[in-house]
Amino acid sequence: MSAVTETPNAKEGDDLAGWIAPGRTAVLIIDMQVDFASPEGGLGGFIDMSVVEPALAAAEKLAADARAAGVPVVFIGLHTTPETDSAAWNERMRRRGGDPNIDAALCRAGEVGSEFYGPKPLPGELVVPKTRYSGFAGTDLDVQLTKLGVDTLVVAGLTTECCIDSTVRDAFSLDYHVFVATDACAAYEADIHEASLKVMELNSAILTDTAAIALAWKGAA
Numbered sequence: 001m002s003a004v005t006e007t008p009n010a011k012e013g014d015d016l017a018g019w020i021a022p023g024r025t026a027v028l029i030i031d032m033q034v035d036f037a038s039p040e041g042g043l044g045g046f047i048d049m050s051v052v053e054p055a056l057a058a059a060e061k062l063a064a065d066a067r068a069a070g071v072p073v074v075f076i077g078l079h080t081t082p083e084t085d086s087a088a089w090n091e092r093m094r095r096r097g098g099d100p101n102i103d104a105a106l107c108r109a110g111e112v113g114s115e116f117y118g119p120k121p122l123p124g125e126l127v128v129p130k131t132r133y134s135g136f137a138g139t140d141l142d143v144q145l146t147k148l149g150v151d152t153l154v155v156a157g158l159t160t161e162c163c164i165d166s167t168v169r170d171a172f173s174l175d176y177h178v179f180v181a182t183d184a185c186a187a188y189e190a191d192i193h194e195a196s197l198k199v200m201e202l203n204s205a206i207l208t209d210t211a212a213i214a215l216a217w218k219g220a221a
Contacts, residue, residue, distance in 0.1 A: 016208060017216040019152060020179060026072045026150045029059055030135055030157030030167055033077050035106045035113035037158060042106045042113050047188050052158060055186035056118030059156045062184050062210045063119045069217035072148055075121040076141065076157070076167070078107040079114050079129035086132075133166035142174055152177040154213060155205070156184035161196035172204035180205045181213060 035042035037056060039049045063073045093099070107114040109129070121127050126148075128141045135141050145153075153176050157164055164185050171178050180200055187193035201207045 016212060017220075019177060019206075020071075020154055020213065020216055022070045022217065022220050024150060025152040025154060026074050026145060026148060027062060027066045027154045027156065028074050028076055028135060028167065029063060029119050030076045030155065031078055031159070031163045032056060032059060032116060032118045032157050033107055033113065034115050034117045036078075037117045041117070051188055051190075052186040055156070055158070055184055058181065058184035058210045060119040062154070062156055062181055062213065065210070065214045065217055066154075067122070069220040071154075071217065071220075072126065072150070073119075073121070074126045074128060074141075074144070075116060075119075076128045076130060076135040076139075077114060077116060078131070078163075079109040080107055080131055081109050084131040133163045134170045135163070135167040136170040136174065137166075145176075150176075152179070154179045154181055154208075156181045158186055160185045160187040160193045162187075165196050165200060168200055168205050169203070178205040179208050179213075181210050182207050183209045 034040065037049060037052050038044055041049075043049075066073050105113075126144055128135060128139050128144065130137065130139050130141075132138060153171055155164060155168055155171075155178060164180070168178050168180060180197065182197055185193070185197075187196060197207060
């Protein structure tokens with residue numbers, strides 16, 4: 001990853017503005033896509049998508065604040081094909097009594113379900129397609145972040161316990177400083193969201209919110 005390793009002095013305490021300063025930081029928006037967030041998407045017939053609407057709005061504001069501060073916004077999304085379908089994932093679904101055909105149909109590349117929903121990339125912004133939970137698994141995300149000179153990540157997206165957690169763990173293992181914008185993430189069940197945030201805070205990330213991030217970037221542009 002990036003050779004940028006300088007960090008604020010420990011005596012500075014919770015200096016969020018220093019830790020997420022433009023020039024070292026990128027925002028990752030993960031899996032905010034039609035199939036995962038829209039009532040018309042693949043999961044919309046099974047899940048009340050109103051539970052993710054506040055996170056979508058918060059992520060849109062986070063992206064706008066990042067752009068105003070000169071912080072790169074990176075969009076990461078699941079884009080599946082028959083060739084990338086995993087036999088292990090499908091078998092796990094069968095063993096749990098589910099229908100692997102439902103999971104396999106989610107976020108098919110080139111179809112409406114894979115389109116970003118809520119916050120959307122602007123022309124020129126980095127978009128990283130993935131086929132697994134983590135944004136780093138089988139992608140060039142780490143290479144692209146290194147090119148940007150980034151050593152710090154602010155993470156938002158869906159869902160907290162799945163692709164957010166997986167990406168955050170991998171980012172921390174790659175020695176990124178990781179901050180999770182808690183109000184710009186969501187799970188489909190509130191207790192799962194809260195439990196996942198607690199685990200990430202314990203092991204791999206610092207928790208914050210979009211208001212604190214906006215304040216930290218105020219005047220940075």
